Amino acid sequence: MKGKSQNKSRSDNISRTEKNGKGKNHQQWLMELRESEKLYRTVADFTYDWEYWLDRNGQLLYVSPSCERITGYKREEFIKKPSLVQEIIVAKDKGIWHEHRFSLEKKIESRDVQFRIHKRNGQICWIEHVCQPVINEKGSFFGFRVSNRDITERKQMEESLRISRSNLNRAQEVAHLGSWYLDLIKNELLWSDEIYRIFGVNLGSAMTYEKFLEIVHPEDREYVDDSWKAALDGKPYDIEHRIIVSGELKWVREKAEIEFNEEGKAVSGIGTVQDITDRKQAEEDSHRLREELMHVSRVAAMGELTAALAHELNQPLAAILSNAQAAQRFLMSEEPDLDEIREIISDIVKDDKRASEVIIRIRALLRRSDFEFTKLNINKVIEEVIPLVSSDSVIKNIALSTELDDKIPLISGDRIQLQQVILNLILNGFEAMMKVNVRSLCIHTTQNDQMFITVSVEDSGVGIEEKNQDHLFKPFFTTKKDGMGMGLAINGAIIEAHGGHLWAKNNPDQGATFCFTLPVCKEHSK
Amino acid sequence: MNESNPTVFIVDDDASVRKSLERLIKSVGFNAETFTSAEEFLSRKPYGGPSCLILDVCMPGLSGIDLHKKLTREEIPIPIIFITGHGDIPMSVKAIKNGAVDFLPKPFDKKELISAINQAIDRDVHTRKLLIEKEEIQHRLNTLTPREFQVLRWVITGMLNKQIAYELGVTEKTIKVHRGRVMQKMQIDSVAELVRLAQKVGIAPPNK
Incomplete structure (x- = not known):
């Protein structure tokens, strides 16, 4: 198959082919044909993918040598035993193969599938299998031209991407923290799965900034909107606000960074949403508990003080009573000493104020307050x-x-x-x-x-x-x-x-x- | 101050209470004198007429209870009415047992106070009368010779002269003379009267 003309330039070959139809002699024509066959054979043999041609009866007309690179089997082995292709497919993917064959029998068309094969050395290799029907100028079917491409690396990348996506998703779920991206030009809000969960929106629903605002607690909407607008002007965006999810109140913390274009115009935002409902609840609980304990301890301290406070009250009360009764005595006399009585009354007022100050002080101490x-x-x-x-x-x-x-x-x-x-x-x-x-x-x-x-x-x-x-x-x-x-x-x-x-x-x-x-x-x- | 008029001493560290009590007590006709502390009261010279003490239980320095103990120890028999801002029942029971006239929790009514003061003054008048009587008996006793006093102690046991003579190892005649002098010096006529006087001043019969 290899000839001296292999190294001839392509332009030479073409020029010869062009001359082909213009009545050359038979010898010359055959030679040119051989040259041409060599050329295309060379092109086929040096194909990177594992190519083959199946005729209408499923016989292998051609297998490219690159099959050895991909499968470890030589082309002679495939030609000798066409079923080898099917045999090396891993058991789990054999179904894909059979379905593929069956569909081609029903309708001849270009199709592609992906499956795994066992290489000769036992390694597993992902193959992208593309069948292209071969049709001549008259429209007759001459079997399939098949390309098998080794896509193992791509598959591994896809898998690791999938794992990392799923890890990210699970981590977000664990942390109750989701991430989002807002395209400000298109007003397109992309949410991670966790945000859909936090916000109680069906996974994958198309979101916009306005739809997001609708879920925000009505009392917090203005605050969120103002904060976001300030963020677009370059202020930091780190806020806590409430949302209403199917009638229930939740607390979220939002953080974001804005991307600006060369003209300084905000084009997109990327941020996180964390569900902090539990933390808020715990904060409120501990706050309430502390208030209660402080109140209890104040009441307890008051208990210890009762005796002393009773004394504080009884002193002015005793003075008031004695003064008042002394005044009654004075008034019974024929010429009451009004100056004395005036003084008594002013003392009564003074002691009454003293008593009420004690009460105010106790009340203040007993009051539960922030x-x-x-x-x-x-x-x-x-x-x-x-x-x-x-x-x-x-x-x-x-x-x-x-x-x-x-x-x-x-x-x-x-x-x-x-x-x-x-x-x-x-x-x-x-x-x-x-x-x-x-x-x-x-x-x-x-x-x-x-x-x-x-x-x-x-x-x-x-x-x-x-x-x-x-x-x-x-x-x-x-x-x-x-x-x-x-x-x-x-x-x-x-x-x-x-x-x-x-x-x-x-x-x-x-x-x-x-x-x-x-x-x-x-x-x-x- | 007229010392025959009953006087009420008031000891309380609270100025309002002091002043109001002084007014009230004066309004019903007693003399009243106030002190800010137990120490101040102790420094006052003894009062000759009938009196009583209104004493606050809790005071800085010497408390009312401490003052009461000190007065009892020094045999100053002034009747005490305790007043307190703490309605402390165990403390009041103890105070009454120790001889206080009354224990009034603040705030108290005039009637309670005046009734307590009257009771206290009565007790003081009585005590003073007893004291004067006792002093007089003591005065007579001081005129007895040691031998006459010895015979007196035997006479109040109700023994006959003969028995006393035997106990003291002297003749019956001697005892008869001593007894006659005792009755004369003590200005009494009967053994029964002698026994009553001896009891008042706390003379005990001799130990055998």
Whole structure:
């Protein structure tokens, strides 16, 4: 098959062929035909894919040598045994082959299928099998020209792409986090499967920005839309908002980045949506729980205070009653001393106000409220607590004193919550001193630096046992017989919510000191 | 201040309570005097007339309870009415057992207070009367010789002169003379009267 003319240029061959029809002699014609056959045979033999020609009866007329490269079998083997093609197809894909053959018997047309074969060395190879009917100039069918292409690599890539897509999809499902792409020119919003799930929209439904907005909670729509418009102007887009999915409320967090073209026009956005409903729920629960615990601990602290507070009320009430009855006596005389009576009435008014102030203070302490941060002078906060415990300190024979830095800078905090902390620390101190003879408690305020102030409550009680040091601030830890173990844990939480820190230490001589820091109000940290 | 007029002393650390009580007590006709602390009251010179003390239980420094103990220890028998802002029942029971006239939880009504004051003053008048009587008996007792006092202690046991003479190892005649002098010095006529006087000043019969 190989001839000397193999290396001849193509233009030569063509020029000879053109001369072909113009009455050359037979010898010359045969030679030219042979040359031509050589040429096409060469073209066929050097084909990269595994090609063959099946005649109308299914006999192999031609097999390209590249079959060996793809299958490991030589072309002679295929020619000798045409069924070899079918035999090397992997068992699972034989059905594809049979169906393909059957359809070609019913209708002659160009068709392609994909299946796997066992190569001679046992490896598996993906084949793209294309059958092209061979029809001559007169329209007669001369069998099929078949191309088999090794597509193993492509298949592997497709598979790894599929795996990575499915992993991404599963990861998104696990994280409740979906991704999206918005083509701003076409207003085409592409969602990952997870977003469809989060938003409760049928998988694959065509989406637009407007359709997305419809799912957003009506109260949040304006906020989302404004944020998105700001993002288009170059602002960061990282928002949390609510959506309504089949009547149920969900919380999502959205983040996005915008792509701009050379003219600076926004062309597309890519972003994520995370379902944070559970986190929001947990946040709300823990917030409510903390509020409740704080309330409970305040009520508990009030219980301890009841005796002292009763005293605070009974004093003015006793004075009012005695004054009023003295006034009644004076009025019974023939010439009542009106000046005396006037003075009595003014004293009654004064004591009545004193009693109602006690009530207001108790009410304020018992009130359940959110944190209300205002600028505070911590000394004033402490001075308001002292009257609540001063009679308790008298009964318990405790010397209660304060050493307050009168140049202390203002802090930002919740007055009631801070009073609760101070009250609780004082009452703890009182309790710690019941078994000792020398009982003194002193509250100090000092400024540490530009940033922080410290409040310390120093007692002369039994101190903190070393084994308890680490557990002191843990919830439900208590050394008291009837304690709940929440006081210090809640105090710690309150102080931390103020940006400060609460700790305790034993004094060198006797007792313990509880200290907490609070950040100085920024405008005042000169 | 007229010391024959009953006086009410008020000790309370709360200025409002002090002032209002002073007014009320004066309005019903007693003298009233106020003190801000137990220590201040103790520094006052003793009062001669009938009086009582209105005492707050809880005060800085010496508490009302402490003052009561101190007065009892020093045999100053002023009747005490405790007042308190803490309605503490165990404390009130203890105070009454220790001799307080009354224990009034604040706020208290005028009627309760005046009734307690009247009771306290009555008790003080009575105590003072007893005290004067006792002083007089003591005064007479001081005129007895040691031997006469010894005989007195035997006489109040109800023994006959003969028996006493035997106990003391002297003659019956001697005892008769001593007994006569005792009755004369004590200004009484009967053994029964002697026994009553001895009881008032707490003279016990001799131990055998």
